[in-house]
Amino acid sequence: MKSLKKKSWVTAVCTAAAVCAAALFTGCSGSGDSSRLYIYNWTYYTPDSVIQKFEEEYGVTVVYDSYASNEELFAKLMAGGSGYDIIFPSGDYVSIMIKLDMLEHIDRSKLTNLGNIDPMVLEKATYDPRMDYSVPYYFGAAGIAVNTARVPQFERSWSMFGRTDLKGKMTMMDDMREVMGDALAHLGYSINTINPAEIAEARDLINSSWKPNLVKFDAESFGKGFADGDFWVVQGYAEVVYEEISEAQKKDTYFFIPPEGGPSYIDSMCILKGSKNRDLAHTFIDFIHRPEIYAEFTDSFGFPATVNIPAREYKKVTPYYTAEELVNTELKNDLGEYLELYNDAWLKIRVGN
Template sequence: MTRTLTLTTALTFLAGAAAAQELQLYNWGNYTSPELLEKFTEETGITVTVTDYDSNSTALAKIEAGGHGFDLVVPSANYVPIYVEKGLLMELDHERLANIGNIEPQWVDVPWDQGRMYTVPWQWGTTGISVNTSAYDGDINTSAIFLDPPDELVGQVNVVPEMADVMSMAIMYVGGEPCTEDLEVLREVRDLLAAAKPDWMSMDYGMTERMTANDVMASVNWNGSSMRIRLDNPDVAYGYPVEGYPVWMDSVGILADAQNVDEAYLFLDFIMEPENAAMISGFARYANGIAGSGEFMPEDMNTAPEIAIPAEYADAGVFLPTCPSSANDLYTQIWTELMQ
């Protein structure tokens, strides 16, 4: 049952606290609806400042270093257990979250946060391949687009600097499984990435604008970004690698050293209202985990090929697990070499 946050409710809640009337959100770039923040400020009087990051590893390193000043962070599912293990997230008091029951059942007892003790849903989607079909009209449902680029795309391919996604796609491409510690498989992955890199243009994450402007012809990319590109540049299509592609969910948690805790709770409750969750999705073009939000979503998301996974590629999607530190150490070695 949805319970609406009103201005009166918010101000009453904050009246007894030494509220700073501000909130610091640390989130992925180009991922937060400005209209959502405006609405939140109108209803609560709380100003939200958003600081962007470009990868899970970047965010984790910043939070671990301390002195960051952030209240909320939005890690991907496979990173949430790392935050919890390191004591970086505050355990949630569900009594302070009237809308916690709006989370869709399949997103409640999730492997990375059983019972949603530390996080609530933000958005979920897939990592695949965005390709400008005016430059290449071949098969785009393969990771070969970036691991063995066709001649038409050599020097025009971008790879997002997200280790877990890229490493997992490369591992699945050679027949392995995410989190493998098989050294033979990892040597093959290392050599494959090293051989492919000279054929890439860049390793950046801001592809929505660059592919819209035809500055990049192909990229490892996220499905919502690809949909936003296509709406402005119909030549761009989204491919689901048959060898395997990541499925992910990003969730919001309150940091253990948050300064604006009351405000953070209000924000979490606010984004679990269906209409507000739909605002998040309508901006970034990803699905969310909030029941009832569908009726408020843009109609074009219901049939978009980037959102509604074609049946023939559905089984190739793999929800990335949290890899053990021993596996992450191996991947980091390969990634460090790749980034040099």
């Protein structure tokens, strides 16, 4: 669900696309069919029960299309695939879309539940901390899942991947910014550092201490491999692992986000420029942040109520990790030209020195 989501768009694309964006979204406002709300969101990211409650309360129909990555979302919009009211980009793409004038201003006078949003999340949302164009939907991160029947003793740290006794039973994601970010955080550096020496130190830690113990770098099948018992320790997203394992396996599965921190993400609700149902879009955003509705959303996926503080009192399902575990994480910035430093390091990791 989230394993494809976290890549930065090249800065040059933003510049080249600006003219296209202006042409695409000019003159597209006005009133449309107020009984239909068009949503473009991540696959399986809003529970059917929440959509149904909204439709029944307001007497409307929600048309829900889905995408698997920020790149897919952005490419479709830039190709003219508009007509949507609400989209759910990650933070780096919110920043890009603000620069390209692709988003409507949020009318905070129409939102009664913004006070429910955790100030800590807004502090991290440096791309739009005042919610001028976006309202946080979910704040999460990848972590480590451990088969405690096979690995009863362990430290809650990224150093787990340096354990030679677990060689051949561990995987990390095939994701440059995730793996490099974990190593940088473990070393005490920012996951967004542009210091070549720090990036080289993280590269060497992965190559010399972590990589020799891994079966592979795997961003797609780590959940299934964990469920099948092929892997005992995996880096990845909790929801992917828990979707694969059986109820019986849950008692022997422990997921945590290391206290050193690491990369995280914020997905936000944005109203697309030219939305024909801006009032209804604001109503939906406010509906999501009702505490009982937000609790239902997060319970459906085993998430903590990271964004909405009052919702934590309404939750009925114990989440796979806690909101407190995210405090030391960092959002991945678009590094622009400095991304090449990471590309070079990752090439040495993936194909050897």
